[in-house]
Amino acid sequence: MTSESKTSQQDQQLVSIEDIFAGIVSFILHFVDAAPGPINIWKEERSTMDIMVDGPRAAQVAGILHERDIPFSIAVPDVASLVEREQGNSITRTIRKNSGPNKTMDWMNYHRLETIYAFMDNLAAQYPYLCTISVIGKSVEGRDLKVLKISNGKSNNAGVWLDGAIHPREWISPAVVTFIADKIVRTFNEMPESVTNKDWYILPVMNPDGYEYTHTHDRMWRKNRARYGECIGVDLNRNFSYGFGEKGEEGSSDDPGNVFYRGPSAFSEPETAAVRRAILDAPCSFKVFLSFHSYGEVIIFPWGYTSDPCPDYVELLEGGTAMAKAIHSTNGHTYKVGSTKDLMYYAAGTSIDWSYAVNNIPYSYMVELRSKTHRFLLPKEEIVSTATEVLNGVLRLMDFVDRRCAGTQSCACPK
Numbered sequence: 001m002t003s004e005s006k007t008s009q010q011d012q013q014l015v016s017i018e019d020i021f022a023g024i025v026s027f028i029l030h031f032v033d034a035a036p037g038p039i040n041i042w043k044e045e046r047s048t049m050d051i052m053v054d055g056p057r058a059a060q061v062a063g064i065l066h067e068r069d070i071p072f073s074i075a076v077p078d079v080a081s082l083v084e085r086e087q088g089n090s091i092t093r094t095i096r097k098n099s100g101p102n103k104t105m106d107w108m109n110y111h112r113l114e115t116i117y118a119f120m121d122n123l124a125a126q127y128p129y130l131c132t133i134s135v136i137g138k139s140v141e142g143r144d145l146k147v148l149k150i151s152n153g154k155s156n157n158a159g160v161w162l163d164g165a166i167h168p169r170e171w172i173s174p175a176v177v178t179f180i181a182d183k184i185v186r187t188f189n190e191m192p193e194s195v196t197n198k199d200w201y202i203l204p205v206m207n208p209d210g211y212e213y214t215h216t217h218d219r220m221w222r223k224n225r226a227r228y229g230e231c232i233g234v235d236l237n238r239n240f241s242y243g244f245g246e247k248g249e250e251g252s253s254d255d256p257g258n259v260f261y262r263g264p265s266a267f268s269e270p271e272t273a274a275v276r277r278a279i280l281d282a283p284c285s286f287k288v289f290l291s292f293h294s295y296g297e298v299i300i301f302p303w304g305y306t307s308d309p310c311p312d313y314v315e316l317l318e319g320g321t322a323m324a325k326a327i328h329s330t331n332g333h334t335y336k337v338g339s340t341k342d343l344m345y346y347a348a349g350t351s352i353d354w355s356y357a358v359n360n361i362p363y364s365y366m367v368e369l370r371s372k373t374h375r376f377l378l379p380k381e382e383i384v385s386t387a388t389e390v391l392n393g394v395l396r397l398m399d400f401v402d403r404r405c406a407g408t409q410s411c412a413c414p415k
C-alpha cells in the first residue's frame, strides 16, 4: 500500500456484482484484504458492488463469484478507455505526472488544486464585498485547506456548508462545488432571498493531498495521505466522531491497509479536525450541511451508523425530495433519496452523522453525483449539466429550508 509507483488503469476491468447481501460484502472485503493492490473497491450500495480488477486476475475473480453463484457482470471491460473519455483524448493512457496544471478555471475540464485555489482567490478579489478566503488548516502534507465564504454581512444569516473531494477520486464533486460558488457570487443580486440570507462556507477540496495524488499517481485513490505504519491513508468520511467505529467492519475498518480505514481515533486527521474547528468557530448557526461525493445519483441523510431512522427522518426525506425534484426537472436525472443505511450499507463516522447529531445542523445531506454509467469517470462534457442540475437542487433546498424555518415560533425546522 505504500507503493509510490504510478497506477494506470490499463488492462483493468470493472466487475459489477449484483444482488449482494451482507455476507458477500465481508467475503469480498476479505478477498480484497488478502490481495491488496490488484483489486480496488469502487463502490458498494444496497444492491450492487463495483470492484476494479487487474486484467490477469479478472478470470480468477469471475471464477470465485461463479463458484458461489454470485451474479455479476463486467460493467466496464476497459477502464483505461473510460479514463480517456473522462479527461478527453488529449491525455494518454497513463496519468500525466509532470504536466503542469491548466491555470484557467472552467467547467469544461477537471482541474488541479492550484487552479481551483487560484479561481477562489480571483473570485474573492473580484467580489471583495461578498467573498472572504480563509485557510482553515493544513493537510497531512501541508497543503492549505481553503474555504470561500460568501456573505452579504447580515448578522442573522443562517450558515450553509458545502464541501467536495473528501474522497479525492470523486472529481466531479469539486467541479460542482466551484460551479455553485461561481454562480452564487456572480449573480448574487439576482438570487432569491433564501440564497442571499445565508452565509455560504465552501470547501471545494477537503482532501487536497489525496486530490493531487489522484492526478499524479493513482486516479482511484480514496483516502488522505497520512502514514500509519506501512500503510497510507485514512478514509476521512469514517473519521468523524459520531458513531465512530460502530458496526464493526461493515461501518468502517480498523486496518490501516483497508480502503475504509477510520484512523486511530475520531478527528485524528488534520483535514477532519479543521472542518470541525471551522464549523464550531463560525459566528453563524448552520442550517444546511452538504457534502458532495460521487457516484450513484443519490441524496442521503443520517443515520449511517445505524439502521434506525434519525429523529427528523421524514423532514429530511422531504428536503431531499425537494432537491431531487429540482434536479429531475433540470435534466431528467433521477436521484434516489433516503438515509445512508436505506440506500447503502452502514457507514460509521461520517461527516453528515456528525454535522446532524453533534452540531445540530438539521439539513445534513451527502449528495452522490453522477454517474451511474461512468462511475467515477464522468466525461468532462457532463460537468456543466451535472453542476447545473445540482445548483438547482441546492437552490430549491434553500427555499424549502426557509419555508420551514421562518424564524417564528411556529417554525417547523427540526430541533
Ligand SMILES: [Zn+2]
Binding pocket: 167, 170, 293, 294
Ligand atoms: Zn465519497
